[in-house]
Amino acid sequence: MSNLCIPTVDLSPFHNEGDEDGKNAVKQIIGEACSEYGFFQVVNHCVPLNLMNRVLELSRMFFEYPKEEKLKYGPGPGSGVPLPAGYNRQPEHSADKNEYLLMFPPGSGFNVYPNDPPEFREVLEEIFSHFAKMGLLLESILNECLGLPPNFLKEYNHDRSCDFMVALRYFPATETENNGLSEHEDGNCITFLFQDNVGGLEVLKDGKWIPVPPTEGTIVVNVGDVIQVLSNNKFKSSTHRVVRQQESRHSLAFFYNLVENKWVEPLPQFTKEIGQPPRYKGFLFKEYQQLRMRNKTHPPSRPEDVIHITHYAISTQGRENNVK
Ligand SMILES: O=C(O)CCC(=O)C(=O)O
Ligand SMILES: [Fe+2]
Numbered sequence: 001m002s003n004l005c006i007p008t009v010d011l012s013p014f015h016n017e018g019d020e021d022g023k024n025a026v027k028q029i030i031g032e033a034c035s036e037y038g039f040f041q042v043v044n045h046c047v048p049l050n051l052m053n054r055v056l057e058l059s060r061m062f063f064e065y066p067k068e069e070k071l072k073y074g075p076g077p078g079s080g081v082p083l084p085a086g087y088n089r090q091p092e093h094s095a096d097k098n099e100y101l102l103m104f105p106p107g108s109g110f111n112v113y114p115n116d117p118p119e120f121r122e123v124l125e126e127i128f129s130h131f132a133k134m135g136l137l138l139e140s141i142l143n144e145c146l147g148l149p150p151n152f153l154k155e156y157n158h159d160r161s162c163d164f165m166v167a168l169r170y171f172p173a174t175e176t177e178n179n180g181l182s183e184h185e186d187g188n189c190i191t192f193l194f195q196d197n198v199g200g201l202e203v204l205k206d207g208k209w210i211p212v213p214p215t216e217g218t219i220v221v222n223v224g225d226v227i228q229v230l231s232n233n234k235f236k237s238s239t240h241r242v243v244r245q246q247e248s249r250h251s252l253a254f255f256y257n258l259v260e261n262k263w264v265e266p267l268p269q270f271t272k273e274i275g276q277p278p279r280y281k282g283f284l285f286k287e288y289q290q291l292r293m294r295n296k297t298h299p300p301s302r303p304e305d306v307i308h309i310t311h312y313a314i315s316t317q318g319r320e321n322n323v324k
Contacts, residue, residue: 004210006203007033008218012044014137031145038236039203039212039222047130049217052252055127055167056196058120059250063099063169065116073101073114082260082289083164086112094296095182097244100168103128105160127252128165131192135163135256138190138221146231148269157189162257170200170251173244180242180249185308186224187292190256193220198249204239225288225309226258229280232270237309260286280312288312 009029013022033040062070067089075084085108089099103111106125113121136154143153170180180200195201195214202209203222212220228237242249258264265282291307 004205004208006037006039006041006210006212006220008041008043009033010044011042011046011137014141015044015046027141027145030141034142034145034223034227034235036236037203037205037210038228038238039220039240041212041215041218041220043218045134045219047127047134047219051123051127051130052194052217054119055123055252056194056250058117058123059101059167059169059252060196060248061117062101062114062120062167063248063250069116070099070114073112076110076112082162082286083293085110085164087114095179097177097180098168098170098242100166102164102166104162104164105132108161124165124167128254131165131254131256132160132163134192134219135160135190135254138192139256142190142223142227142235146234146269148267153189157258157262159259162259163255164257165252165254168251168253170242170244170249172247178244180244183239183241185228185237185239186222186255187226187288187309188224188255188257189226191222191224192254192256193222193251194218195220195251196249198245198247200243200245200249201251202241202243204241209241224255226264226285229264229309229312230267230270232266232276233279234270258285260284260289264288277314277316279314280309281314283312 007029009026011026013019013026016022030040070087073087075086075088083102085102085104087101090096101114103124106128113124139153139157143151183204197214199211199214201212201220203212222240223235223237225237227235262285263282264285266278266280270276271278291311295306
């Protein structure tokens with residue numbers, strides 16, 4: 001374990017009119033964090049602290065209900081596309097030891113909300129809307145950090161219907177086993193996350209696991225595979241995992257996503273225009289999502305069978321062979 005920690009960024013310049021120097025300083029730190037770590041955390045992000053605490057509190061109450069009660073809010077028929085909305089528990093054979101409640105944007109026909117605790121739905125919908133706004137802001141900051149034409153990412157990724165949010169509960173570790181969520185990279189564009197005070201999130205950096213200790217009011221931001229591919233590896237989609245602790249752990253993750261019919265490939269700004277070879281072949285986002293889902297529903301026996309974004313990677317070796 002190392003003493004390194006992911007950078008923390010104060011987003012207040014983006015909420016104060018005219019603070020151009022402040023904004024530039026933030027962009028500088030975020031750009032470096034995305035290249036170095038693929039992770040950073042934000043404060044003064046405009047998501048109210050009492051709302052963050054309330055959602056964790058209600059989530060804790062919900063997950064304490066008996067299994068039969070929670071199972072009433074499982075995904076409805078046909079709602080498993082592209083992901084199962086409502087209450088879900090990892091299958092027994094999965095190495096991941098958690099249960100979760102998944103929702104698409106408020107108003108989506110796929111959503112299944114628990115009736116209890118009574119305020120849960122309203123609070124989830126409220127925080128979802130805050131995250132969706134934060135997604136637009138962070139996307140525009142990444143757009144500038146990458147030097148893309150104004151609004152490029154916003155126009156490329158204009159349809160918000162596939163964004164989703166997950167309230168998670170990790171079970172306490174056992175004497176012999178502490179995996180909560182196996183190491184993985186996020187497949188989407190940008191992820192936001194906050195956790196209760198139990199801890200356990202870790203990010204892989206230069207072969208070492210860096211803990212991301214919980215800090216009240218702080219939101220963790222990480223870059224997903226889509227941004228890594230578009231930027232041709234300029235920004236990293238880092239490997240992370242959750243290690244279970246002695247007590248149950250609760251977190252809330254929001255996935256600023258991409259719609260299924262989008263084509264994803266390294267942009268010319270990071271390839272042709274700078275004389276760099278593309279590191280990935282292009283793919284339809286839907287195809288990648290389906291391959292990742294298969295990882296979840298049919299956990300492979302061997303780690304090398306798990307599909308990562310490297311599935312689309314163009315190896316330098318292969319290129320040289322092709323050129324000859
Ligand atoms: O619960 C956490 O801290 C991490 C969740 C996560 O990485 C994910 O759902 O992709
Ligand atoms: Fe993740």
